[in-house]
Amino acid sequence: MxxxxxxxxxxxxxxxxxxxxxxxxxxxxxxxxxxxxxxxxxxxxxxxxxxxxxxxxxxxxxxxxxxxxxxxxxxxxxxxxxxxxxxxxxxxxxxxxxxxxDFKKRGESKIALDDYYRTGANPGESKYDFCVRQGFKEYIDRMIAFDYIILNRDRHGANIEVLRNSRQHTLRIAPLFDHGSSLLCSCLTPETASAFDVMADKPCNNYIGTRSCLENLEIIKGQKNLFPNQLKETDKCFLLDGLDDILPAIFINKIWDMIYERYLFYENL
Missing domain, CATH: 3.30.200 (Phosphorylase Kinase; domain 1)
Structure with missing residues (x-):
């Protein structure tokens, strides 16, 4: 497709x-x-x-x-x-x-991570430590880094899901999804897009960590090579291909600047 x-x-x-x-x-x-x-x-x-x-x-x-x-x-x-x-x-x-x-496989049911945490966490256990105990550390670390890069404003507890198959006794965390409230989502005009500071830290609805995507990088500080692949300047064409007649050029150029500059900042932590 x-x-x-x-x-x-x-x-x-x-x-x-x-x-x-x-x-x-x-x-x-x-x-x-x-x-x-x-x-x-x-x-x-x-x-x-x-x-x-x-x-x-x-x-x-x-x-x-x-x-x-x-x-x-x-x-x-x-x-x-x-x-x-x-x-x-x-x-x-x-x-x-x-x-x-639908990302669910046959026989799987889903539960939001916030509900899964409420029913399974140990007393005083943080949400991050709970995820580590469940075997989700790599997923959560990558999610924190990615959400900083795109400034995801809405990673609430239901935007992270756990998938269970009770018959086969399997449990997995769902593929990352729902990233629309990110990038220049607060900009509704070319003027606001032009004035947008791509490195600014905006209040975000993060279930794990704080309301700051920048502060959340402290959780994964010192961990290198979280992503299997690197982002390169030559990836701009693939990333934005076909959008030039859908989104104004000021948005396209600003979004690339935002992604690449924030990626470099994360890489150089």
Missing amino acids: PTIIKEKQNLTYLKWSHIRHSGGTAGTFLKSSSTLGKKKEYYKLSLFDSEKGIIGHECINEIIADRLLTILGIEHLSYTLINADIAIDGRIYSTYLCASE
Whole structure:
């Protein structure tokens, strides 16, 4: 399946559920799902405003994060960016949305990490130490480094999932997913994108660590080569391929500067 489908698709049959946006920008995130045959697909929109329509670009961030994880060699949920017509409350909107498949294997059930911690942690055990005890250390360390690079604002306890198969007695942590609230997500105009400080430390909803992605690097300080692969300047073309007619150039260039400069900062800790 291609990363970007630019030919307009008719997805007006999808029914959207409203998820209130927890950040400072007014609006909601809408999600939907569809089952064709035995395959279930999940869809989500960028930030939606009932008067202005789709005003955010979180779905594009999701694709960029997907590609960056591929470059770095980290297991993750893959997304497809789709140009589509959709219907919300009787109105038709033309937008780019994200689609992904279910990452659960047959027979698996999922539980959010925050619930898993509440039911299994030892008295006084930190969330990080609990994850280490469960065998999730490499995953969590990589997640902390990656979330710093993209300035992920929303790594809450339900955005990390544990997958269990009770019959086969298996347990694994889900591939990394949900990175839309990252990069320049707070910038809704070229002017705010131009003024954005790519190295700034913004308040983030981190389940593990503090509300600072920068401070969270202290958890993994001194650990080298967390990523199987390195990010190189030549990766810019792959990372941003096909987005030049979807996102303004100021956003594209600023996003690359942000990713590469923050990656270099992490690498030189």
